[in-house]
Amino acid sequence: MAAWETNVRKVIPYTPGEQPDRTDIIKLNTNENPYPPSPEVERILREMPLEILRKYPDPTADALVTALSECYHMPKEQIFVGVGSDDVLAMSFLTFFNGKKPILFPDITYSFYDVWAELFRIPYDCQPLDENFQIRTEDYLKPCGGIVIANPNAPTGVARDLAELERIVAANPEVIVIIDEAYIDFGGESAVKLIPQYDNLLIVQTFSKSRSLAGMRIGYAFGNEKLIKYLNDAKYSFNSYTMNTVTVAMGVEAVRDKAYFRETVGKVVATREWTKKELLRLGFTFQDSQSNFIFASHPQCPAKELFEALKRQGIYVRYFAKPRIDNYLRISIGTDGEMKTLIAFLEKYVGENL
């Protein structure tokens, strides 16, 4: 080790799902939306004069904040935007989790939480989900440095009752509780309505899933005005121009096209419900998913082998070699056609391996 390496901030980075170059695969491994973004997004992109790129973007991304404000009936002062919800979450960890006590999150959850905690040197204490992958409310009713809960959770797809989440928020007025609602548009009940009552609640959402814009990187948070101000202070102390002009303009169109949003979310949900029935028919087990993926296991087919067999067939799903979940596959919901191909393969595979 070189002498200077003692002063390096060493981190083990988050591993995102594979993004293969091949276009002939069925890609069900990163919870992307199988449908394109709203045609209005395409229109604005075509109409955009290159001239606008000469200037710096609006650091406040006001057009996007305004569109979100109108869509969610939330005052602009209560909205924070960032480069994907990963950026919003990272900024929130940096801003709010500065206590000595550990922050709490489930043992099985979005695997970026512990990475940010390590990066920012935040102590953390993982709380085990129960055998049905449910959060145990009692685990979060103790002194801590903050809480982060994904609802619906990832990679399980399981949603928690809003009343239980409210108990957690209400019991922790001394710390910030972040609810990561990356998948809330596909099911579960949003905690946004609790914001007027709790000044310690931050809700984070994204354009990557329900608005089909994972490639644009847009995330946002709703919270009390003071909380949003603290977030913006941290953001402007780090990099004022995080969101680019093109992204902001496309994001505005995506938020405004509510009909398209409802239509595509509805299609994903219908396909998910069909896929659940088919997986059950083939002997898979899973907790009921409220998200755009299903976290499934098969009693006779080891998940890792199935993952590899699917990959050879050009069907990519996600496998996590981690305690408690190493016999599960996380399958994102694709189009009806893609899911039919998946089910046909699984039917044959399960039949041959029984």
Ligand code: PMP
């Ligand atoms: N939270 C959860 C629970 C997720 O699964 C993801 C997607 N990887 C994100 C946040 C981040 O999404 P994005 O940065 O694309 O908004």
